[in-house]
Structures are given as C-alpha cells and as structure tokens.
Amino acid sequence: MFVDNINRRSKIPFYQQLYEILRGKIVQGDWKPGDMMPPESELIEQYQVSRNTVRQVLDLLVQEGLIYRQRGRGTFVAHPTLEQTMLRIISFTEDMQQRNFVPGTEVVSSKVITTPIEIAEKLQIAEGEELAVIERLRLADGEPMSIEKSFLVHRYCPNILRYDYALNPLRQVLEREYRIKLIHARQIIRAIMASGELAELLKIQMPSPLLFIERVSFSQDSLPVEYLEIFYRADRYSLYNELQD
Amino acid sequence: MFVDNINRRSKIPFYQQLYEILRGKIVQGDWKPGDMMPPESELIEQYQVSRNTVRQVLDLLVQEGLIYRQRGRGTFVAHPTLEQTMLRIISFTEDMQQRNFVPGTEVVSSKVITTPIEIAEKLQIAEGEELAVIERLRLADGEPMSIEKSFLVHRYCPNILRYDYALNPLRQVLEREYRIKLIHARQIIRAIMASGELAELLKIQMPSPLLFIERVSFSQDSLPVEYLEIFYRADRYSLYNELQD
Numbered sequence: 001m002f003v004d005n006i007n008r009r010s011k012i013p014f015y016q017q018l019y020e021i022l023r024g025k026i027v028q029g030d031w032k033p034g035d036m037m038p039p040e041s042e043l044i045e046q047y048q049v050s051r052n053t054v055r056q057v058l059d060l061l062v063q064e065g066l067i068y069r070q071r072g073r074g075t076f077v078a079h080p081t082l083e084q085t086m087l088r089i090i091s092f093t094e095d096m097q098q099r100n101f102v103p104g105t106e107v108v109s110s111k112v113i114t115t116p117i118e119i120a121e122k123l124q125i126a127e128g129e130e131l132a133v134i135e136r137l138r139l140a141d142g143e144p145m146s147i148e149k150s151f152l153v154h155r156y157c158p159n160i161l162r163y164d165y166a167l168n169p170l171r172q173v174l175e176r177e178y179r180i181k182l183i184h185a186r187q188i189i190r191a192i193m194a195s196g197e198l199a200e201l202l203k204i205q206m207p208s209p210l211l212f213i214e215r216v217s218f219s220q221d222s223l224p225v226e227y228l229e230i231f232y233r234a235d236r237y238s239l240y241n242e243l244q245d
Numbered sequence: 246m247f248v249d250n251i252n253r254r255s256k257i258p259f260y261q262q263l264y265e266i267l268r269g270k271i272v273q274g275d276w277k278p279g280d281m282m283p284p285e286s287e288l289i290e291q292y293q294v295s296r297n298t299v300r301q302v303l304d305l306l307v308q309e310g311l312i313y314r315q316r317g318r319g320t321f322v323a324h325p326t327l328e329q330t331m332l333r334i335i336s337f338t339e340d341m342q343q344r345n346f347v348p349g350t351e352v353v354s355s356k357v358i359t360t361p362i363e364i365a366e367k368l369q370i371a372e373g374e375e376l377a378v379i380e381r382l383r384l385a386d387g388e389p390m391s392i393e394k395s396f397l398v399h400r401y402c403p404n405i406l407r408y409d410y411a412l413n414p415l416r417q418v419l420e421r422e423y424r425i426k427l428i429h430a431r432q433i434i435r436a437i438m439a440s441g442e443l444a445e446l447l448k449i450q451m452p453s454p455l456l457f458i459e460r461v462s463f464s465q466d467s468l469p470v471e472y473l474e475i476f477y478r479a480d481r482y483s484l485y486n487e488l489q490d
Contacts, residue, residue, distance in 0.1 A: 012371070013371055016369070016371065060366050063366070086488075087488060088488060088489060089488045089489065089490050124264075126257075183489065184488070185487065185488040186487050186488075187486060187487075187488065188483050188485050189434065189456075189483060189485075189486070190436075190479055190483040191435075191454040191455055191456040191477075193454050209454035209455075211435065232436075234435060234436035234437065234454075238433050238434060239433070239434040239435075240432070240433050241332075241431075241432060242429070242430065242431050243331075243332060243334045243429070243430040243431075243432065243460075244333060244334065245426070245429070
C-alpha cells in the first residue's frame with residue numbers, strides 16, 4: 001500500500017520520508033508531467049514538516065530532474081524524456097524545451113568549402129567536392145549553450161545557404177525543400193578543451209572543457225548527408241542515460 | 246547485386262570503390278567479427294589497386310571501428326558492440342576488450358567514510374551512514390585510462406573492503422558474497438577539467454579535460470547500492486552511440 005504520511009515514530013528522517021512520498025506520486029503517475037506541484041505552504045501543512053524540510057526535498061527532486069522550477073510561476077513535474085537525446089535524433093529546440101530553457105539561434109557564418117579529406121571519408125564523398133557549412137551559436141535562456149557546425153554535401157541540397165538559419169530549422173529546410181529526411185545517425189562523444197575562438201563565442205573563460213559531439217546523419221536512402229560538430233558548454237550541458245544489465 | 250570488383254571506368258575513385266566493397270563484406274556478414282582480414286598483398290592482387298589505396302581504405306575502416314589491427318598478428322573484423330557501453334552495464338574489462346586493449350587495475354585507496362549529504366541523496370540513505378569507498382586506477386595496455394571511485398552502502402555489503410580489488414572484480418564480489426546483482430543504472434555524462442590529483446594518477450598534463458561519468462546502480466531489489474564516479478582520459482576514451490529519428 002502506498003504511504004502518504006510521515007511516520008513520526010520512524011527512525012527514518014522526515015525529509016527522507018517526504019522525499020519517498022513525493023517521489024512516489026511522480027513515479028507512479030499520481031502527478032503527471034506538466035502538473036504544478038502543491039505550493040510549499042500546502043506541503044508544510046499537509047505533512048506537518050518544516051519549510052526547510054520541504055525545500056530540501058524539493059531541491060532533491062529538482063536535482064534528480066523529476067521536477068523543475070519556473071521563476072514566478074511555481075514548480076512542475078518534469079517530462080521524463082531527457083535520455084531521448086541519447087537515442088533519438090531531436091532538434092536543439094526540442095532538447096532545450098525538455099530541459100526547460102528557451103532556445104535561440106544566431107548564425108555565426110555560412111559558406112561553401114571544398115571537402116577536406118577527414119570529412120570526405122565520413123560523408124563517403126570525394127575529396128574536393130563542395131560542402132555547405134553552417135555555423136550556429138545556440139542559446140538557452142539567452143545565454144550561449146553550444147556551437148553547431150553543420151557540413152552538408154552541397155550536391156544533395158544545392159543553394160541551401162540561401163535560407164536564414166536563425167529563423168529556419170535546418171532539418172525542416174532539408175525536408176521541405178530537398179525531400180531529405182535525416183533518419184539515422186552515429187555519434188561520438190568526447191571531452192575537449194575549448195579553443196580561444198570557441199571560448200569567445202560561448203562566453204567562457206580559458207581554459208575550459210567542452211562536451212564535444214561528432215555526428216554523421218543519414219537520409220532515408222542511407223546516404224550520409226550531414227557531418228555535424230557540436231561543442232557544448234560543459235558548465236551548462238550534460239547527457240543522461242539509463243543502463244540495463 | 247553485390248559488387249565485388251573495381252569498376253575502372255567509373256568516375257568514383259578506386260579507394261572509395263574498394264572501401265564500399267570491403268565495408269559491404271563486413272556489414273553484410275560475409276566477414277564475421279573476429280575473422281582475420283586478407284593480408285594487404287592479397288587485396289592488392291585481387292582488386293588490382295596500389296598498396297597506398299589498400300592502406301587508405303583499411304585506415305578508414307579502422308577509424309570507423311569496423312576492423313582493428315593487432316601488432317604482429319594481422320587485421321581483424323571488430324565486434325560491433327562499442328555502443329553497448331551506452332545501453333548495458335558492462336565491466337571495465339569487457340569495455341576494454343571490445344576496444345582491443347588489455348585491461349589492468351591498481352587499487353589507489355580503500356576506506357570507510359561517513360556519507361556526505363550529496364551522496365546520501367543519490368543512494369537514498371541517511372547522512373552519516375557508512376560508505377565503503379574503493380578508488381581504482383584502470384589501465385589499458387599498461388597505460389592509465391580512467392579512475393573509478395565506488396561508493397557502496399556499507400550496510401548492504403559489510404566488510405567488503407577485505408577483498409583485493411586489483412584481483413577481484415567488484416561486481417563479482419557483490420554477487421558472490423552478498424547476493425547483490427546490479428541490474429539497472431542511471432548516469433550523467435559531462436566534460437570537466439582534471440584536478441591536479443587526477444592528472445597525476447592518470448599521467449596527463451594540466452590543464453586537460455576529462456570525460457566524467459556519475460552513475461547510480463540499483464540492485465535486483467531496486468535498492469541504490471553504488472554511486473560511481475568515473476574519470477576518463479579524454480585523449481584515450483570516447484563514447485559511441487547510434488540515434489534514430
């Protein structure tokens with residue numbers, strides 16, 4: 001049976017009992033993703049615990065990613081979807097929404113280059129073929145979060161640089177204008193040091209580490225279309241996943 | 246139909262054609278994991294290409310993780326299992342074997358401490374409870390690869406420090422002596438800067454980045470038993486995974 005009150009005779013500290021109770025309501029679905037949590041005053045009243053205890057428990061649940069606070073609005077049950085970023089191709093916009101940030105994008109540069117050998121190999125094209133390169137600064141709540149450098153096989157999407165990628169999601173342009181849907185990707189995750197150029201764009205000090213993802217994305221025809229480099233600020237971004245035996 | 250020779254009239258460079266041919270044999274299973282690849286001389290003869298071309302193609306396949314070289318033995322088809330490290334709980338030993346390294350372990354320290362609040366929360370125990378802490382240096386081909394700090398709820402595995410973890414895998418001791426099987430885990434992946442202490446143990450210069458994993462592992466009874474911190478040398482270790490739309 002599900003316990004919904006504090007056992008005052010137990011040796012288990014109140015904060016831990018309250019933690020188990022509230023966690024249970026979320027995990028078992030009594031409180032659903034997006035639901036507003038009861039205000040602190042109500043939890044104090046209902047469970048007869050101190051404000052400190054309530055805050056400690058809410059802090060724990062925030063840390064665990066089960067709930068999140070929105071300034072001026074209250075505390076909400078989180079969508080348990082963070083680990084999707086490790087299994088599904090999702091856009092920066094979706095990723096930030098799951099993390100409860102407001103996403104933003106600035107285009108740093110866009111140009112056509114001839115393919116260097118390392119990228120030619122990844123995209124299975126000849127050296128010297130044209131690549132369209134789009135470099136975007138990604139913002140979360142107005143602060144730099146990451147830099148994304150997309151290298152696209154220009155032959156598959158001629159003139160793709162004519163669109164403004166501060167406004168248009170790149171994947172949407174690929175689908176709408178070129179009938180290319182990126183349905184599969186392979187990625188490598190590393191830690192690197194920020195170069196001076198990246199540190200400046202990301203507004204971080206030197207030396208700082210970055211979480212670095214290299215991703216090759218394949219179309220519905222299994223063609224490698226995009227090689228993507230993502231440089232995440234390590235102080236703002238981490239990956240989460242679950243493992244089974 | 247599957248092409249097994251170079252089209253000499255095609256505009257596609259030979260190296261790329263050979264790459265597609267050899268890759269096809271691996272991906273389609275003509276050559277199986279563990280199989281030895283034909284020697285360079287045989288590939289040169291069979292496909293009528295230069296030694297340079299063969300080497301370039303083999304380098305590409307090594308980079309992709311499809312084959313690996315063993316000094317003095319030859320080139321082999323790799324086991325396509327690297328991404329399991331992102332989905333399954335596997336031991337350091339298994340992980341290194343998949344990466345074709347010889348694993349090794351040195352115990353840096355082992356002691357009992359009282360649980361600090363941050364770890365108490367992760368393990369859902371009271372502050373001040375006893376934790377058994379085991380710090381191991383992990384080696385790959387005799388060179389430092391990572392540091393693992395395990396924090397175990399001592400109450401679940403009393404006297405666990407009496408075993409020598411240079412010789413005994415920790416998970417094996419947990420299963421054999423305490424009937425605890427870690428069957429589920431949650432982890433967070435970040436980039437951090439190496440502290441002086443870690444840099445010294447890992448034999449890297451300062452400043453250097455590390456790939457940092459924090460993992461909570463749960464028993465068959467859904468009890469959080471272990472909190473693990475893994476600090477990987479970023480110049481030697483990366484994670485790989487695949488994504489779907």
